[in-house]
Amino acid sequence: MSGSALFETFTRAPLAFDHGEGTWLITDKGERYLDFAGGIAVNSLGHSHPHLVAALTEQAAKLWHISNLYEIPQQRRLGERLVDATFADKVFFTNSGAEALECAIKTARRYHFVKGHPERFRIITFEGAFHGRTLATIAAGGQYKYLEGFGPKVEGFDQVGFDDIDAAEKAITSETAAILIEPVQGEGGIRPVPTQSLKRLRQLCEQHDLLLIYDEVQCGIGRTGKLFAHEWSGVTPDIMAIAKGIGGGFPMGACLATDEAAVGMTAGVHGTTFGGNPLAMAVGNAVLDVVLEDGFLEDVQRKALLLKQGLAGVADEFPDVIEDIRGTGLMLGLKCAMPNTKVNTALRDQHLLTVPAGDNVIRLLPPLTVTDAEIHEALDRIRTGARGLADAIAAAAAK
Numbered sequence: 001m002s003g004s005a006l007f008e009t010f011t012r013a014p015l016a017f018d019h020g021e022g023t024w025l026i027t028d029k030g031e032r033y034l035d036f037a038g039g040i041a042v043n044s045l046g047h048s049h050p051h052l053v054a055a056l057t058e059q060a061a062k063l064w065h066i067s068n069l070y071e072i073p074q075q076r077r078l079g080e081r082l083v084d085a086t087f088a089d090k091v092f093f094t095n096s097g098a099e100a101l102e103c104a105i106k107t108a109r110r111y112h113f114v115k116g117h118p119e120r121f122r123i124i125t126f127e128g129a130f131h132g133r134t135l136a137t138i139a140a141g142g143q144y145k146y147l148e149g150f151g152p153k154v155e156g157f158d159q160v161g162f163d164d165i166d167a168a169e170k171a172i173t174s175e176t177a178a179i180l181i182e183p184v185q186g187e188g189g190i191r192p193v194p195t196q197s198l199k200r201l202r203q204l205c206e207q208h209d210l211l212l213i214y215d216e217v218q219c220g221i222g223r224t225g226k227l228f229a230h231e232w233s234g235v236t237p238d239i240m241a242i243a244k245g246i247g248g249g250f251p252m253g254a255c256l257a258t259d260e261a262a263v264g265m266t267a268g269v270h271g272t273t274f275g276g277n278p279l280a281m282a283v284g285n286a287v288l289d290v291v292l293e294d295g296f297l298e299d300v301q302r303k304a305l306l307l308k309q310g311l312a313g314v315a316d317e318f319p320d321v322i323e324d325i326r327g328t329g330l331m332l333g334l335k336c337a338m339p340n341t342k343v344n345t346a347l348r349d350q351h352l353l354t355v356p357a358g359d360n361v362i363r364l365l366p367p368l369t370v371t372d373a374e375i376h377e378a379l380d381r382i383r384t385g386a387r388g389l390a391d392a393i394a395a396a397a398a399k
């Protein structure tokens with residue numbers, strides 16, 4: 001018997017929060033933590049954003065849930081707004097990122113099915129990817145640590161090296177349906193995919209009638225300073241999964257697609273009970289109200305530069321702790337020169353919350369509403385944490 005009624009699937013920090021204000025989380029003892037973890041890129045507008053609170057409470061007083069058997073005007077509106085703002089013509093709302101990916105995978109497979117090619121169901125993915133924890137998305141992610149013990153891996157995913165476009169080309173067969181990629185890998189260690197590589201993938205898709213699927217669950221909704229990360233490259237997908245930031249903390253996701261890519265997603269072939277319900281849609285619309293305000297994304301870009309330059313200074317000062325700074329926008333990574341979990345704990349001791357990622361990286365994913373003063377405060381805390389770690393390394397070496 002363990003001490004908790006919960007599945008032991010999470011290694012939790014010994015910390016619980018009572019409430020949040022903007023970029024800050026506050027324990028029941030009144031201790032304040034600067035939140036640069038952002039619920040792993042979920043709290044796009046920080047905690048208790050007044051516009052989101054108002055949208056959710058107003059909707060809560062009117063109507064919580066009405067199934068997709070009926071019209072949901074807020075859903076129609078959010079769908080239209082996402083279509084207006086992107087490459088997409090159609091949207092399917094989900095409750096999570098993994099479900100958005102499931103919908104993306106199914107959309108790609110159905111496209112080939114209705115075109116008379118049911119044999120084309122395979123999807124090429126990239127090393128270090130993370131697409132969720134359902135059976136299909138762990139197969140897509142291809143990481144052994146997530147697949148082990150869950151029976152046969154779902155068939156149909158072929159993985160090649162990160163940013164290895166030659167290998168992706170070689171992996172294309174007569175059974176390939178699509179290529180699935182995060183324009184900036186999140187959990188893989190904050191690894192942006194070069195524009196040139198996305199361009200080549202787009203060309204391969206054109207050449208072989210494959211669908212290009214982006215996973216912007218983590219890097220989307222303003223995180224990189226554009227509404228979607230791929231906008232920096234100008235290379236649009238056929239299908240895209242989003243989640244996290246669009247709900248600002250309310251669980252929701254969406255699969256976006258062109259009319260052509262969604263051709264197989266006809267009445268009855270896919271569904272959801274909760275996806276797109278009025279509560280989620282009220283919040284999603286409210287998030288877009290803020291993120292699409294004039295100047296909001298430009299300000300994210302400006303603040304991102306401030307943070308990145310500050311981090312580069314800290315990395316120069318403490319090379320034994322931080323090897324390199326990577327990433328784009330407010331999706332930045334500290335490549336650690338020592339175990340990233342130690343750095344994460346040292347920063348938490350400074351009351352700064354961050355998230356470990358693959359490739360020995362620490363992720364910084366502050367709310368897009370973070371202020372300049374909070375960025376300076378975070379840099380001070382990172383410097384203090386890094387100094388403590390560097391001093392400990394020096395003291396151990398001197399023994």
Ligand SMILES: Cc1ncc(COP(=O)(O)O)c(C=O)c1O
Binds near residue numbers: 219
């Ligand atoms: C890029 C990416 N895709 C998919 C997912 C899965 O999203 P969810 O945990 O909401 O199912 C995540 C979650 O971290 C993610 O970062």
